[in-house]
Amino acid sequence: MTERPSFPQKLGLFALFLNMNETRYPLTVKIMKLNHYPCVLFLIILSCALIAACDSDNLTDPEQMDVLDKGLSGGETTVFDATSHAFSTPAPNLSADGLAKHLAGDVEFEAVFVTVPAEVNPGLGPVYNNISCINCHARDGRGRAPTSGEKLTSMLFRVSLPNPEGNNTQGPVPVPGFGTQLNNRAIFGVPPEGTVTIDYTEGELTTSDGVKVYLRTPSYRIEGAYQPLPDDVELSPRVAPVVFGLGLLEAIPEATILALADEADQDGDGISGKANFVWDVQENRQNLGRFGWKANQPTLLQQVASAYHDDIGITTSLLPRENSAGQPQHDGRRDDPELSDEILDVVTFYVQTLAVPARRDLDDPMVQRGEQLFDSARCSSCHIPTLRTGTLSDVPAVSNQTIHPYTDLLLHDMGPGLADDRPDFLASGSEWRTPPLWGIGLLKVVNGHTNLLHDGRARGLLEAILWHGGEADQSREAVQQMSASDRDALIAFLESL
Ligand code: HEC
Ligand code: HEC
Numbered sequence: 482m483t484e485r486p487s488f489p490q491k492l493g494l495f496a497l498f499l500n501m502n503e504t505r506y507p508l509t510v511k512i513m514k515l516n517h518y519p520c521v522l523f524l525i526i527l528s529c530a531l532i533a534a535c536d537s538d539n540l541t542d543p544e545q546m547d548v549l550d551k552g553l554s555g556g557e558t559t560v561f562d563a564t565s566h567a568f569s570t571p572a573p574n575l576s577a578d579g580l581a582k583h584l585a586g587d588v589e590f591e592a593v594f595v596t597v598p599a600e601v602n603p604g605l606g607p608v609y610n611n612i613s614c615i616n617c618h619a620r621d622g623r624g625r626a627p628t629s630g631e632k633l634t635s636m637l638f639r640v641s642l643p644n645p646e647g648n649n650t651q652g653p654v655p656v657p658g659f660g661t662q663l664n665n666r667a668i669f670g671v672p673p674e675g676t677v678t679i680d681y682t683e684g685e686l687t688t689s690d691g692v693k694v695y696l697r698t699p700s701y702r703i704e705g706a707y708q709p710l711p712d713d714v715e716l717s718p719r720v721a722p723v724v725f726g727l728g729l730l731e732a733i734p735e736a737t738i739l740a741l742a743d744e745a746d747q748d749g750d751g752i753s754g755k756a757n758f759v760w761d762v763q764e765n766r767q768n769l770g771r772f773g774w775k776a777n778q779p780t781l782l783q784q785v786a787s788a789y790h791d792d793i794g795i796t797t798s799l800l801p802r803e804n805s806a807g808q809p810q811h812d813g814r815r816d817d818p819e820l821s822d823e824i825l826d827v828v829t830f831y832v833q834t835l836a837v838p839a840r841r842d843l844d845d846p847m848v849q850r851g852e853q854l855f856d857s858a859r860c861s862s863c864h865i866p867t868l869r870t871g872t873l874s875d876v877p878a879v880s881n882q883t884i885h886p887y888t889d890l891l892l893h894d895m896g897p898g899l900a901d902d903r904p905d906f907l908a909s910g911s912e913w914r915t916p917p918l919w920g921i922g923l924l925k926v927v928n929g930h931t932n933l934l935h936d937g938r939a940r941g942l943l944e945a946i947l948w949h950g951g952e953a954d955q956s957r958e959a960v961q962q963m964s965a966s967d968r969d970a971l972i973a974f975l976e977s978l
Pocket of ligand 2: 524613751855858860861862864873895913914915916917918921932933934935942945946949952953959960975
């Protein structure tokens, strides 16, 4: 860290410092939780007194500062919570007005939509995937693929027709009668578009020291389509990703992201990284894509409006026509915005201002060794550890922060094993956006599972890594060649994020 920390940052660092010798941070978890305001006040007063009194050398020693700074994954938006609420806490540096707006957004994020006519939250469907945001992003966390016999709930399938031009700036070609997303549910009296059944084939991979790892490959069957689908339909499975820390990712200057891209791999390291450029409805032009598994959404406003539109069947001023427009399900229904701009605004603000959980076990030697291995296996070429945000207008809480998201927000060719063969704007069928890794060690606590990757096929961190191919092939190979203790250290590091 070269800059001097600001006061709130110093407080955060101090809270982390207090717990460096504990295994995780039990003390801070007890006192920093936002629903304990008197305790937070107490901590602030105590910290001020202690900082003033001891002028601790540890807090000015650059090396110590560096270690401590690594724990603050979301800069001043970091929260010390390793419980099932770890992903659903407001950024602690919000102003009083900001907090009120966030909480208003929280209510709407949980709102359940129903069919017209109704007093509250009408307009569901006619075709949709789920009835509220929270149903897919449970605890603001991640969805998963259904286990056998379960229905699709927190996962959806995008569809399109092959584009003779391949991946291009026009975006996916809609399938007549279905659009670009398969809606597996519909309101009473209306046929759903169809659903997907998933089967897995188990494969096996052996590490150089003889450890067997089982990898499951999914295959998909569209069933119950209300009208025949063309044989060449392209299908892209996507589980709901976590929704915290997103304002910070939106606040990263475009120039920073573009500077990380190396599309022609000019440095010859085998890793390119390509920016997606997608349609920005608000600005009516192409813009850098940042959100979604293929970075196909340029802003959180548009991402949220698309979620209402595509996933719940709710129209907004940004996307005023029903997702079923032109299909028989839409017959005779009104199109006008079903959701107010005010609600769209507070929900956007909500996903912009969810806190990022702090790292744990920073002083564990195994975690520290794992971090070095993360570098030497070149994971950090795509999962960029540290970035600096610029300013995001009207969201000062996420502006000018040093963050540790472990992403470059760029597309990478991950090889045929992970390909969906469905281009999405500039993303080819085998390219995916590097997902942020912050908070990944808390997935089990928050969502009760550790299913990873865009389709949830990996059942844990090691499986996810061993699926890496294409540009990440050398990284995967490095992990396969590691000793068991090195692999454990790498996993321990990921668990600490
Ligand atoms: C049917 C399940 C489902 C529902 C309902 C749903 N989402 Fe999502 N959400 C997803 C999936 C799947 C993705 C990834 C989409 C993609 O990659 O194309 C996603 C992506 C997102 C992202 C981008 C995350 C990132 O890291 O890029 C945000 C923000 C988001 N959703 C917010 C919302 C909001 C707000 C609502 C309610 C209006 C909502 N979602 C409703 C499944 C859902
Ligand atoms: C070439 C860029 C690149 C490199 C190098 C790379 N990754 Fe990834 N990583 C990705 C992309 C892209 C995905 C998403 C793939 C998908 O969902 O199909 C991903 C997914 C992951 C996931 C799952 C995340 C989630 O949210 O589901 C983990 C964990 C992960 N990587 C860890 C690592 C580790 C550890 C290494 C080094 C051994 C590494 N990655 C190297 C690009 C990379």
